[in-house]
Structure formats: structure tokens, C-alpha cells
Amino acid sequence: MTIKELIAPEAITLTNEEIRRYSRHLIMPEVGMEGQKKLKAASVLLIGAGGLGSPLAMYLAAAGIGRIGLVDYDVVSYSNLQRQVIHGTSSVGRPKLESARERINDINPFVQIDTYGEPLTSENALVIMEPYDVIIDGTDNFPTRYLTNDACVLLGKPNVYGSIFRFEGQASVFYAEEGPCYRCLFPEPPPPGLVPSCAEGGVLGVLPGTIGAIQATEAIKLILGTGISLIGRLLLYDALNMEFDEVRLRKNPECPVCGPEPTVTELIDYEQFCGVPAHDHSLYTAGMDGAELARVPQMSPSELNERLNAGEKLFILDVREPHEWAISNLSHLGAVLIPKNRVLEHMGELDTAQEIVVQCRTGGRSAEIVNLLQQHGYKKLHNLDGGINRWAREVDPSIPIY
Numbered sequence: 274m275t276i277k278e279l280i281a282p283e284a285i286t287l288t289n290e291e292i293r294r295y296s297r298h299l300i301m302p303e304v305g306m307e308g309q310k311k312l313k314a315a316s317v318l319l320i321g322a323g324g325l326g327s328p329l330a331m332y333l334a335a336a337g338i339g340r341i342g343l344v345d346y347d348v349v350s351y352s353n354l355q356r357q358v359i360h361g362t363s364s365v366g367r368p369k370l371e372s373a374r375e376r377i378n379d380i381n382p383f384v385q386i387d388t389y390g391e392p393l394t395s396e397n398a399l400v401i402m403e404p405y406d407v408i409i410d411g412t413d414n415f416p417t418r419y420l421t422n423d424a425c426v427l428l429g430k431p432n433v434y435g436s437i438f439r440f441e442g443q444a445s446v447f448y449a450e451e452g453p454c455y456r457c458l459f460p461e462p463p464p465p466g467l468v469p470s471c472a473e474g475g476v477l478g479v480l481p482g483t484i485g486a487i488q489a490t491e492a493i494k495l496i497l498g499t500g501i502s503l504i505g506r507l508l509l510y511d512a513l514n515m516e517f518d519e520v521r522l523r524k525n526p527e528c529p530v531c532g533p534e535p536t537v538t539e540l541i542d543y544e545q546f547c548g549v550p551a552h553d554h555s556l557y558t559a560g561m562d563g564a565e566l567a568r569v570p571q572m573s574p575s576e577l578n579e580r581l582n583a584g585e586k587l588f589i590l591d592v593r594e595p596h597e598w599a600i601s602n603l604s605h606l607g608a609v610l611i612p613k614n615r616v617l618e619h620m621g622e623l624d625t626a627q628e629i630v631v632q633c634r635t636g637g638r639s640a641e642i643v644n645l646l647q648q649h650g651y652k653k654l655h656n657l658d659g660g661i662n663r664w665a666r667e668v669d670p671s672i673p674i675y
């Protein structure tokens with residue numbers, strides 16, 4: 274298949290400088306002058322300028338895609354640099370769109386770059402996506418993934434999908450005109466909290482390079498109209514065992530968005546649909562509703578510090594994993610580690626009479642444990658707001674932030 278309605282390549286010209294730049298493409302019959310002109314005529318929208326967006330933007334720019342749109346509202350942080358190779362150390366603290374634009378400009382000044390420094394939402398998604406030939410999903414959360422899928426189905430555009438977690442990645446091309454969509458595969462999102470994000474579970478730094486390069490390859494093939502695409506196939510990659518596998522996908526005749534009798538005919542509230550926030554990883558409180566969250570008493574790091582300094586007895590319960598404890602901990606303040614999924618079995622060791630401050634990395638998991646302990650009758654509870662990372666920022670800069 275090929276992308277319909279590309280600008281007629283005859284209307285596109287390549288300068289001598291561009292011909293030199295793309296010579297390794299031009300000498301391949303599968304690309305040639307005509308293919309290179311198609312790439313120049315094409316426009317691709319990247320949802321996310323992070324792990325997947327980094328190799329995607331760089332390779333698509335280098336390949337000569339004429340117009341690249343980037344949607345991202347985040348700023349570069351130190352914890353991004355392990356995998357988001359489009360951003361450098363000197364860009365920490367700057368908007369990702371700025372550093373990505375500079376890098377793309379340096380790779381290929383012939384590329385037009387459009388930037389959208391806002392979260393993709395049900396209100397803006399159709400307007401942002403509409404002008405582009407190919408949409409590429411480089412998101413890290415389910416609400417945005419379903420939003421991207423549904424918007425692509427409604428607009429009749431191909432959605433080049435990729436996802437990464439720890440050592441494993443997936444890629445496919447969801448194009449409802451020709452095959453299944455993401456919802457054909459996953460009609461419903463996973464229960465909140467079942468699938469941790471990369472921010473919670475980690476990701477091998479090189480993994481988005483592999484999956485992002487596969488997505489860039491698929492986008493280029495769609496534009497050239499060459500080869501066999503991943504439409505109808507889900508590619509599975511296991512980096513730890515270095516294995517590729519694939520699953521055949523079928524269009525689901527009952528699909529709520531791309532089936533013959535769709536029930537989703539316009540964009541919906543995807544955060545509600547998935548039961549998790551799309552745009553705030555710091556308070557990933559899976560399985561808790563707003564009322565439960567509102568009942569979690571928050572304590573700021575400075576308040577905890579003042580009370581400890583005043584000699585008050587507060588028991589700090591760290592609910593992270595042992596390998597996180599090895600990075601940073603408050604053991605010098607008497608903190609005790611009981612990983613989140615073992616709190617129930619160790620509940621008897623917690624003193625109901627004592628004030629307990631529950632703490633994790635950024636305050637999400639600990640809020641869940643406060644909620645759990647509340648349900649078991651504990652009353653003197655606090656959630657360390659912002660977790661040990663905020664403690665490190667505001668109270669003790671000697672503690673590393675991760």
C-alpha cells in the first residue's frame with residue numbers, strides 16, 4: 274500500500290546539494306529520485322519527543338522527510354538523557370521541543386519543523402493531526418495511545434505504533450483503511466496499575482533506539498509505497514534474549530472505533546476511559562479514585578524535616594523496591610523498607626499508635642499504601658508529598674534524585 278494524496282512528486286524538485294545529501298538513497302531502485310521526492314513531499318507527526326521520538330525525529334530528518342511535526346510539552350531532565358539521545362546535557366531544563374528543533378536543524382536544514390508545545394488532548398488532536406500524512410505514536414501512556422489511535426481512525430490516517438518497557442518492545446502499523454487498529458487488538462485498556470510505566474518500571478536506554486528505528490523504517494516504507502508493512506502484524510522484541518517474534522492481527526468486526534458499527538464516532542475522555550492520568554506521572558495513583566486521593570493526608574518534606582528536628586517521633590515507611598532503596602534512602606532518619614506489594618503481609622509490624630509517614634519515589638505508590646492502611650483502620654498516616662525525590666530537592670541535596 275502507499276499513502277494516498279501525497280503531493281505529486283513531479284511538483285517537487287531536489288537541489289544539487291540535496292542530491293548529494295541523499296545519494297545513498299538515490300542509487301537504490303526502491304527509493305531513487307521519485308522516492309526521495311515522495312519523502313520530501315511527505316509530512317509526519319511525532320507524538321512525543323522522548324525515547325521513541327528521539328531516534329524517530331533524527332532518522333526521519335536525515336532521510337529527508339519534508340515536514341516533521343513534534344508534539345511535546347515536557348522539559349529535558351537528567352533522567353531523560355539515558356535514552357532520549359536527541360537531547361544533550363546542555364539542554365537539561367529547556368523545553369524538549371527547543372533542543373529537538375536545534376538537533377533536527379543541524380542534521381538536515383531542508384526539513385520544515387512544526388512544534389506543538391501542549392499536551393495532545395481530545396480537543397486539539399484532530400486539528401493537530403489533520404495536516405499530516407503519517408502519525409507516529411511515541412507516547413508513554415494509555416490515554417494518549419487510545420486518543421492517537423481513535424483520532425487516526427477518524428481521520429483515516431496510518432498510526433505507526435511503538436511501545437517500550439524494560440527490555441521489551443512492540444511495533445505495528447495501525448491503519449484502519451487497510452487493517453486492524455489498536456483497539457482491534459486491545460478493545461479495553463488494562464486495569465489501572467496493572468501495567469507500570471517506564472518511569473516506574475524502568476527501560477533499557479538503547480531499547481527506544483531499536484523500536485524507534487523500526488517505526489521510522491515503517492513510516493518511510495509507507496511513504497515510498499514499498500516493501501511489506503507491519504499492517505496486521507504486531508512485532509515483539511525481547512532485547513534480553515535478543516529475540517524477535519510476531520503476532521498476526523485481524524481486524525475486529527466488533528471494533529468500537531473501526532468496525533462497521535462503531536460506537537466511538539468522536540473523541541472521548543481518555544483519562545476517564547483508562548482510569549489513569551495522561552499527563553502527570555508524579556501522582557500515578559492506580560486504582561484510587563479522586564475521593565480516595567483527597568482523603569490521603571499529604572505532608573511536605575519541609576514539614577517532616579521540621580517535626581523530626583523538633584524531636585517528634587515519626588515512623589518513616591518506605592514502600593519502594595530494594596533496588597531503589599539502594600539508590601537513595603532515609604535510613605539515617607529511621608526509615609524502614611517494606612516494598613509496596615508486601616505491606617499487607619507485614620501490616621502487623623506497624624504500630625497503630627504511632628504516626629507513620631509513608632514514602633516512595635515521587636508520592637504515588639505511597640499514596641496508595643496510605644489509602645490501603647486507612648482501609649485497615651490506621652489513622653495517624655501521612656503521605657510524603659513528592660516522595661524522596663522532593664525531599665532531596667527541598668531538604669537534603671546530598672541525596673541523589675532518580
Ligand SMILES: [Zn+2]
Pocket residue numbers: 449453454455456457458525528529530531532
Ligand atoms: Zn479497530
